Amino acid sequence: xxxxxRHQASSSTAQRAQTRLRDMILAGELAAGTDHLESELAExxxxxxxxxREACVLLQGRGLLEVRPRKGVRILPVxxxxxxxxxxxxxxxxxxxxxxxxxxxxxxxALAPLTRALDDMETAxxxxxxxxxxxxxxxxxxxxxxxxxxxxxxDIVEMMSDxxxxxxxxxxxxxxxxxxxxxxxxxxxxxxxxxxxxxAAARHRAHRQYAKAMLIELLKTHRLSNL
Amino acid sequence: xxxxxRHQASSSTAQRAQTRLRDMILAGELAAGTDHLESELAExxxxxxxxxREACVLLQGRGLLEVRPRKGVRILPVxxxxxxxxxxxxxxxxxxxxxxxxxxxxxxxALAPLTRALDDMETAxxxxxxxxxxxxxxxxxxxxxxxxxxxxxxDIVEMMSDxxxxxxxxxxxxxxxxxxxxxxxxxxxxxxxxxxxxxAAARHRAHRQYAKAMLIELLKTHRLSNL
DNA sequence: GCATTAAATAACGCATACGTAAAATAATGC
DNA sequence: GCATTATTTTACGTATGCGTTATTTAATGC
Numbered sequence: 126x127x128x129x130x131r132h133q134a135s136s137s138t139a140q141r142a143q144t145r146l147r148d149m150i151l152a153g154e155l156a157a158g159t160d161h162l163e164s165e166l167a168e169x170x171x172x173x174x175x176x177x178r179e180a181c182v183l184l185q186g187r188g189l190l191e192v193r194p195r196k197g198v199r200i201l202p203v204x205x206x207x208x209x210x211x212x213x214x215x216x217x218x219x220x221x222x223x224x225x226x227x228x229x230x231x232x233x234x235a236l237a238p239l240t241r242a243l244d245d246m247e248t249a250x251x252x253x254x255x256x257x258x259x260x261x262x263x264x265x266x267x268x269x270x271x272x273x274x275x276x277x278x279x280d281i282v283e284m285m286s287d288x289x290x291x292x293x294x295x296x297x298x299x300x301x302x303x304x305x306x307x308x309x310x311x312x313x314x315x316x317x318x319x320x321x322x323x324x325a326a327a328r329h330r331a332h333r334q335y336a337k338a339m340l341i342e343l344l345k346t347h348r349l350s351n352l
Numbered sequence: 353x354x355x356x357x358r359h360q361a362s363s364s365t366a367q368r369a370q371t372r373l374r375d376m377i378l379a380g381e382l383a384a385g386t387d388h389l390e391s392e393l394a395e396x397x398x399x400x401x402x403x404x405r406e407a408c409v410l411l412q413g414r415g416l417l418e419v420r421p422r423k424g425v426r427i428l429p430v431x432x433x434x435x436x437x438x439x440x441x442x443x444x445x446x447x448x449x450x451x452x453x454x455x456x457x458x459x460x461x462a463l464a465p466l467t468r469a470l471d472d473m474e475t476a477x478x479x480x481x482x483x484x485x486x487x488x489x490x491x492x493x494x495x496x497x498x499x500x501x502x503x504x505x506x507d508i509v510e511m512m513s514d515x516x517x518x519x520x521x522x523x524x525x526x527x528x529x530x531x532x533x534x535x536x537x538x539x540x541x542x543x544x545x546x547x548x549x550x551x552a553a554a555r556h557r558a559h560r561q562y563a564k565a566m567l568i569e570l571l572k573t574h575r576l577s578n579l
Numbered sequence: 580g581c582a583t584t585a586a587a588t589a590a591c592g593c594a595t596a597c598g599t600a601a602a603a604t605a606a607t608g609c
Numbered sequence: 610g611c612a613t614t615a616t617t618t619t620a621c622g623t624a625t626g627c628g629t630t631a632t633t634t635a636a637t638g639c
Binding site (some may be wrong): 583589591595598599603604606608609 | 613622624
């Protein structure tokens with residue numbers, strides 16, 4: 126879980142492969158359920174197989190793909206059942222973070238990025254700019270977990286978020302206006318500010334559980350069985 | 353997170369490297385804080401650098417080591433602060449599992465491995481056989497998470513357990529007799545059997561929090577700052 | 580046409596070679 | 610002796626080649 130920069134000057138080829146592949150997977154450019162030979166990916170990325178294989182090993186460890194010899198690297202789809210799992214893990218670890226952040230009695234200064242994200246969410250909601258809202262939402266969650274101070278939890282949450290990214294992007298315009306998300310986040314922030322760990326945790330848990338139920342319902346309603 | 357067997361007949365060299373290195377790390381044969389060149393590890397494992405590198409990438413992703421170019425692969429020590437993080441993550445995800453298992457209304461048959469592990473823990477306690485107790489304890493936790501039915505949570509718990517394995521082994525004979533652990537586990541099992549999700553979760557959380565506090569106290573008391 | 584066997588092709592894991600950059604060592608100057 | 614510079618050595622990331630094995634294709638027999 127340590128972050129490692131292999132070259133001081135610029136990232137290594139394997140690192141670039143990892144980033145490119147991750148991006149392509151999250152964007153759906155490497156579509157869920159598709160198979161790709163190492164050689165194909167190597168051509169596409171304009172490098173040899175060696176760094177591609179290394180990137181694939183790593184991304185497999187993060188649950189984005191499955192290395193299947195002779196059948197190709199399979200981009201893992203995310204089913205509603207997968208969403209359940211992912212959201213359960215996210216809920217637990219983010220709720221832990223909310224509790225820890227509230228317990229920590231952080232100065233207002235430390236809450237600034239969280240506050241800014243929430244403000245941006247509200248601006249985006251008022252402008253009905255879903256893309257901007259999603260970006261701010263992501264930032265809010267990221268900051269929340271960072272404030273929780275558990276680096277491992279942070280990395281796991283990041284991993285889970287990656288797994289769920291495509292589904293969230295796909296359903297972004299299908300879901301109702303995120304008034305409730307904004308309100309929930311505001312309540313969580315207020316509780317953290319007030320040092321009320323119990324309330325921060327409870328409000329955040331409720332938020333995540335609502336989001337989970339809504340997202341899974343959307344997937345089922347629209348027959349999106351494997352994103 | 354998918355498990356992949358690369359060769360049907362027997363495991364690949366890279367897979368063997370991964371297993372060997374993991375075992376050596378957990379056993380302290382590759383001691384915490386030490387650096388090892390890829391070439392050294394390759395010699396030791398009697399293979400070329402290629403599978404060793406692959407194994408190291410993977411083990412880095414699981415938090416057991418850090419790949420540092422030109423300084424060697426560093427075996428990551430676990431400090432009391434690391435223990436805090438790890439136990440917090442474990443606590444949240446195992447508590448989720450306990451709740452889910454209780455909610456699932458599982459037949460007695462499904463609880464058999466959990467029950468067996470607990471019985472073995474009690475046998476070991478009566479015989480003052482700490483090694484046997486630790487083994488049964490590990491099994492209990494593993495089964496509990498498996499019963500929770502969240503594959504991702506299970507993999508994360510496994511990853512965290514690996515990170516904490518050396519410290520647990522080192523402190524196994526320092527800690528008080530694990531009467532309380534056995535009692536806690538019995539209470540968790542009973543709550544699951546009764547379908548009492550709230551109680552299963554609460555008892556398990558309390559158990560993990562007690563264990564965390566005790567372990568960290570042991571580390572500090574014995575000046576074991578990086579295991 | 581279908582099943583079986585044989586042959587060809589291709590993907591893979593791995594070992595090795597190589598260019599590059601980092602680290603270590605040696606040489607030089609004050 | 611210490612700082613600086615030059616040279617040598619070494620570790621690394623990567624590309625490539627190769628033996629093995631899995632898959633595909635072709636040939637054969639009924």
